[in-house]
Amino acid sequence: MAQDSLPSSQPSFARWWRQVLFVPMLHSNWLTAEVKARLTAKVTSVERGHRGEVFLVIENHLPIQSAYSLNCRERAVELFSSYRVWDTEENTGVLVYVNICEQSLEIVADRGISAHVSPTVWRAMCDKAVAGIANRKVEESLTDLLDEIGQLLSQYYHLEHDPAGNELSDTVVFLK
Numbered sequence: 353m354a355q356d357s358l359p360s361s362q363p364s365f366a367r368w369w370r371q372v373l374f375v376p377m378l379h380s381n382w383l384t385a386e387v388k389a390r391l392t393a394k395v396t397s398v399e400r401g402h403r404g405e406v407f408l409v410i411e412n413h414l415p416i417q418s419a420y421s422l423n424c425r426e427r428a429v430e431l432f433s434s435y436r437v438w439d440t441e442e443n444t445g446v447l448v449y450v451n452i453c454e455q456s457l458e459i460v461a462d463r464g465i466s467a468h469v470s471p472t473v474w475r476a477m478c479d480k481a482v483a484g485i486a487n488r489k490v491e492e493s494l495t496d497l498l499d500e501i502g503q504l505l506s507q508y509y510h511l512e513h514d515p516a517g518n519e520l521s522d523t524v525v526f527l528k
Contacts, residue, residue, distance in 0.1 A: 361423035367454070371419040374412065374453040382490050383410060388524050394495050395522040398502025403509040404444040404465060405520045406501055407437045408494070411527040413453035424451045428458035438462050440519045444509055446501055450485075450494070457482050459501075468508045477501070 395406050409431050414422055422430075428449035432438060437445035443464030450457050459474045477500055484493030 361421065361426055363421050364423075365420065367414070367423070368416070368420040370453055371413040371416055383526060387491050388526065390491065391494060391498075391524045392522055394498050395524065396518075398498045399505075399518065399522065400502075401510060402444075402502070402506040403440075403442055403511050404446065404502075404505030405437065405440050405518070406498060406505070406522075407435060407445065407447045407520050407525075408450075408498070409435070409447065409525045409527065410450045411452065414451065424449065424454050424456040425458050427451065428460045432460040435520075435525070437520065440464075442509065444505060445520065446505070448494075448497065448501070455482065455486065457485070457497075465505060465508060469504055473504075 391408060395408055399406055409428075411427070413419070414424070414427055428447060431449060432445075432447045435447070437447045437460070439445070440462065443462040445462040446465060447460045448457070449460065457478045459478055461469065461474060477497060481493045481497040484490075484496070
């Protein structure tokens with residue numbers, strides 16, 4: 353399912369407190385309806401020309417009830433499963449998970465594309481996007497990241513015409 357095995361996260365009161373004290377309106381005001389629409393359009397455009405699927409989830413904070421024991425990587429894998437990103441014909445689903453509170457970005461790739469792309473490449477892509485986000489270039493960083501993922505998918509799953517169409521929704525999921 354996911355690109356690499358998950359180490360069990362360490363329980364953390366600090367992580368839990370960050371989620372409890374997080375004030376979304378101070379940190380997620382960049383995600384306007386217009387930005388969400390542009391990111392959705394970007395997902396649609398980067399899926400053209402290949403059989404891969406990209407799914408973008410942006411979350412304000414980890415669920416409070418599980419934040420003590422659940423880190424962002426585990427949350428991303430959980431969402432990969434619950435949104436069925438793994439359920440594509442050729443196992444080419446890629447979930448991009450952004451956690452605003454933790455200032456974290458995770459990529460979970462299905463086994464089809466992970467057979468071609470090493471975890472270090474995914475991690476480097478995440479680190480580059482997180483650096484841009486830290487410099488308050490959130491939309492630009494996510495757009496660049498989506499372009500990079502689209503290029504990787506096109507490199508390994510190129511297709512001139514996709515008769516099967518879109519297997520997953522392109523709409524950005526925002527979890528408040």
